Amino acid sequence: MAAITVNDVLRLALPPGTGIAAGAPGLQRQVTWVVTPRATLPAFANLRGGEIALVSVSALQALGDRMTLASLVERLAAVPISAIGVIGEVSDSARSAADLARMPLLGLPVGADLREAEREVQRLISDHEAQLERRAAQLGNLLTQRSLAGAGLPGLLELLTERTGRGVACYSSTGEMRGLKARGSARVALQTLRPTEPGMSTHLGQEIWVKPLGAGSERMGFLALAGEGLDEWDQQAAQQGANALALELAKEQAVLAAEERLRGDFVQSVLAGPPADSEALLRRGQELGYDLRKPHIALLCTSSEAGDSDEAASRVTLALNNALAALKLSAPTMRRADGVLCYLPLNGRTQRPRELAEQLRGRLTPEIPHLVLAIGKEAASVSTWPRSLREAEQALLLGRQLLDTAHVLDFGDLGVYRLLLLLRESPELWDFYRTTLAALTDYDRKQHAELLKTLEAFFANLGNLARAAEALHVHRNTLLYRLERITEISGLNLDDSEERLALWLALKAHRVLQTLDESEEL
Incomplete structure (x- = not known):
């Protein structure tokens, strides 16, 4: 005994x-x-x-x-x-x-x-073992009752703390904290814990038991119990808590999925075209918590590691919704194959779209690896939402190649590329490219030369040879030789302002044309 x-x-x-x-x-x-x-x-x-x-x-x-x-x-x-x-x-x-x-x-x-x-x-x-199992079953039933009564994640964690006297915390599948009920040393240990696998460990002087929420590919997160001298009851209680929290998170995800579909359907209906009854659209938006009378900007949120994984897409969606809630923004969203589309509302003319998007980025960056955000120009009414979306798509497409993805990709930063985008599939732009830069491109590819890189450095430094040579880490004579070769191969003279402009535009067109499927022909 x-x-x-x-x-x-x-x-x-x-x-x-x-x-x-x-x-x-x-x-x-x-x-x-x-x-x-x-x-x-x-x-x-x-x-x-x-x-x-x-x-x-x-x-x-x-x-x-x-x-x-x-x-x-x-x-x-x-x-x-x-x-x-x-x-x-x-x-x-x-x-x-x-x-x-x-x-x-x-x-x-x-x-x-x-x-x-x-x-x-x-x-x-x-009979210690029988009583232990009996109490565990009672705890499991009580946790289920609280969940059905709508106690939510905080209520379940609070009950676990009451029944064990231990600190407890819930984490997402990637280790981010979702909820915490603890004091003293246990609180500090759980706050700094980032579990990615279940098991027993010691962290900051506290024994930690980590239980998975769900199994295998269906894992939704982790429950952690912290204290000194964890025993069999703690383990039994943690298992019952993990079972209840898995059901709670599944219920939460089902609700979020239904809300996401509702929001997505709404955005899709707006993008499909102006409704016959605009007032009805405004009322429907108001029912969903949106003020469609405000100007909005289209924002695309994605991760370069997201791929086609549903789990990764769900993580991006959840992180975006949490960030919007933290900023107290009620914004229509819709999941897409390349991430999440969001229409950010602007509060008056004093709020700058880029600053708002950067605030959002600041909250999302710790949650989403390799985050990329792109925005279109301001849409004064829902009738111009499609135009703002096209601009955000173009900013995402070209910005990844041309701009710094450590910041929000803004359509307004594309400059001359905005004009070239309109001509991207026109025969005239292709003819212009072939008569100016195609020969240099072919030479670089066959000879493994760096003439295009040299030309870019020359223009980036406004024709200053010393600065261009320094940027390329070459001697000034090497730079002069390369510029001569560029003139010979392209047939264009860099000392002629018209021909210099042609080469500069051709370089910009080269980057734009690379975004097409035909880029392998360049």
């Missing part, structure tokens, strides 16, 4: 809500049996030591005026018994006596049934 301690009785037998009124240092005392007082004095007879006594203050008072909780603590400490569980007000003198004797004084909740508590302790002492 396993040795049962006062702490075991507190967590596995006494009613929920029982607290430690005094004598905490004695929680590891062994408990041999449970006793309740008789109706006449002596209240307890034939004590052998090691028992836990369950009493009510009102029952003690009925035995006589001289029988107080403090005097009972002093008498039973001499036996000595292991602990006293009491229903009713615990006096200061009783606390002092219990602390002096290092005897745990446990305050049972008002309305607790002493006979039922006695039976629970007897079950624990007689």
